[in-house]
Amino acid sequence: LRKGLFHLLFVALLTIVTQVGGVIYLFALLIRGRFRFGRLQLLFLFGSIYLVFTFTVIPLSASLTGRKPLPLSGDLRPLNFMTVLLNRHYVNEDLKKVIIKVNSDFAEKYPESSLNYLDANFPFWDGFPLFPHLSHDDGKKLDLAFQYKEQHTGIASRAPSIIGYGVYEAPKSGEDDYPEICERKGYWQYGLLGHLIPNSGQYIVDEDRTIFLINQLIRQEKISKIFIEPHLKRRWGFENESKIRFHGCQAVRHDDHIHLQIN
Numbered sequence: 239l240r241k242g243l244f245h246l247l248f249v250a251l252l253t254i255v256t257q258v259g260g261v262i263y264l265f266a267l268l269i270r271g272r273f274r275f276g277r278l279q280l281l282f283l284f285g286s287i288y289l290v291f292t293f294t295v296i297p298l299s300a301s302l303t304g305r306k307p308l309p310l311s312g313d314l315r316p317l318n319f320m321t322v323l324l325n326r327h328y329v330n331e332d333l334k335k336v337i338i339k340v341n342s343d344f345a346e347k348y349p350e351s352s353l354n355y356l357d358a359n360f361p362f363w364d365g366f367p368l369f370p371h372l373s374h375d376d377g378k379k380l381d382l383a384f385q386y387k388e389q390h391t392g393i394a395s396r397a398p399s400i401i402g403y404g405v406y407e408a409p410k411s412g413e414d415d416y417p418e419i420c421e422r423k424g425y426w427q428y429g430l431l432g433h434l435i436p437n438s439g440q441y442i443v444d445e446d447r448t449i450f451l452i453n454q455l456i457r458q459e460k461i462s463k464i465f466i467e468p469h470l471k472r473r474w475g476f477e478n479e480s481k482i483r484f485h486g487c488q489a490v491r492h493d494d495h496i497h498l499q500i501n
């Protein structure tokens with residue numbers, strides 16, 4: 239019984255984190271039943287099937303049902319390859335077209351930097367949320383990392399947070415401070431990640447490139463909403479941009495990444 243419970247928990251965890259992993263694990267269990275594999279062999283079997291599926295079966299079948307994987311390398315790429323390994327890099331066709339267009343404009347202006355994406359959506363099933371982002375459930379949402387540079391050399395770089403989230407471009411004194419406001423209202427999750435993610439300390443936001451990127455996003459007709467923290471909206475000169483909204487205290491801080499969504 240205890241074994242059964244363990245398998246069940248593992249299936250639940252894999253489903254929450256990767257969507258498809260739970261089913262693949264059940265599949266591996268089924269195969270193991272025929273061959274009397276031990277625990278290590280089971281894990282190896284699961285890992286192999288999972289990887290093969292992640293790079294072949296899943297992108298193909300997701301495309302048939304309306305979602306496409308974002309590019310794995312090049313100018314537009316995952317900030318952290320785990321995003322791809324966990325199958326969290328799927329968007330619908332419209333969003334893929336939009337972001338590829340934004341990327342080509344961006345790459346033309348800044349050929350030395352890349353556009354780094356964070357969490358997108360799972361491959362299948364509208365309404366299945368990409369934990370912990372409850373709204374990323376329909377192929378129409380995407381998070382992008384800010385643009386960063388090395389503090390001392392100014393060279394374009396990846397991000398101070400290894401996952402792209404959790405290292406904040408915090409409000410300065412006198413600016414709108416929603417992290418403070420939301421925390422006071424009792425939304426303890428709002429800035430939670432900041433306590434968990436270490437700052438590598440070598441990189442700072444490149445405002446020119448980040449502002450250019452946000453401007454390109456605003457210009458895309460299909461993009462309906464963009465979330466960044468209110469103090470950055472003002473600091474970066476976007477006060478009058480109606481597409482840039484405040485996401486609300488029930489979400490998390492958006493002074494570490496850009497959230498965008500299409501109609």
Ligand SMILES: [Zn+2]
Pocket residue numbers: 371374379380381496497498
């Ligand atoms: Zn988002």
